[in-house]
């Protein structure tokens with residue numbers, strides 16, 4: 001991956017209208033929904049700085065966690081952190097101003113602490129620790145979800161990182177319910193909270209569950225309630241939030257008012273906006289977002305991987321937007337960036353202009369929610 005001035009150039013003009021900026025609109029929002037805090041999940045190999053930039057432009061996301069930065073036995077140079085989180089050059093925020101928290105993955109408390117200290121010097125919006133990665137290579141070297149079998153070590157990692165960074169830098173953790181089963185979930189959460197973490201994200205599955213539905217939201221409630229009152233750190237519920245209804249149910253079941261979404265946001269970039277009752281992203285906006293994504297992919301990704309990145313996103317989008325199927329079919333067989341560029345030239349470059357003309361006639365807020 002090439003890092004070339006990730007914040008150079010102006011972002012394309014957005015046609016989105018936020019209801020907050022339009023005093024004439026009456027927003028049918030459930031009071032507790034607008035108070036929800038919504039996080040964009042880390043997704044290594046999919047949701048990188050490029051997609052974070054595009055997905056946070058649409059609104060609704062309060063904070064992002066970066067994909068993991070693997071720590072083994074050295075203190076990484078600053079460029080290693082910047083490669084994954086170029087937003088560190090922008091005050092640890094995406095171009096639209098949404099904070100990004102870098103995530104570290106490793107198993108050695110001292111080495112993680114040293115890396116966290118170096119990272120803290122780059123003024124990140126907090127540091128997150130990964131206790132959920134299911135990848136075999138990562139687990140074999142005792143990182144990610146496999147650590148959930150060793151709550152004591154999990155606690156030592158969090159404590160070492162907490163000690164290594166200034167108090168004003170939040171330290172959070174993200175865990176699954178366990179490795180093979182969930183019987184130590186409470187122990188792990190306790191260890192994390194007792195070690196001084198400021199927040200805990202719980203992905204409501206074990207490593208053995210992979211990403212298969214369902215997500216066991218009720219276990220998040222049990223984990224939360226198992227903590228003694230003085231260790232009840234803010235808990236963020238994660239897993240299988242695809243729709244506004246899912247978000248509301250997840251909030252009801254878990255009791256968490258902060259939710260994290262990954263695949264749901266990649267599939268429907270307007271999901272966070274909709275959960276907050278502030279509108280949605282109509283398909284007519286997508287060509288502009290796809291073009292912005294493609295332009296940034298051109299700056300940051302090796303040419304031979306560019307087409308793949310676009311198809312990867314389209315593959316998610318077609319689950320929500322039937323219109324994305326046509327784009328996916330058009331490009332499915334190509335791996336050539338120039339062919340994709342011609343496709344954009346033919347199909348998309350004219351669309352943002354059409355969109356801009358239509359923007360005032362097409363209100364963004366069209367979804368009705370019961371009060």
Ligand SMILES: Cc1cc2nc3c(=O)[nH]c(=O)nc-3n(C[C@H](O)[C@H](O)[C@H](O)COP(=O)(O)O)c2cc1C
Pocket residue numbers: 041042043044045046066067068103130131132133174203211238239240241260261262263264
């Ligand atoms: C392709 C992919 C990559 C992921 N990478 C990370 C990662 O780097 N760090 C992490 O903590 N979780 C990672 N996850 C887990 C997600 O953050 C999230 O917990 C999971 O997808 C469930 O949430 P969702 O149903 O909203 O997608 C990844 C998930 C996927 C599908």
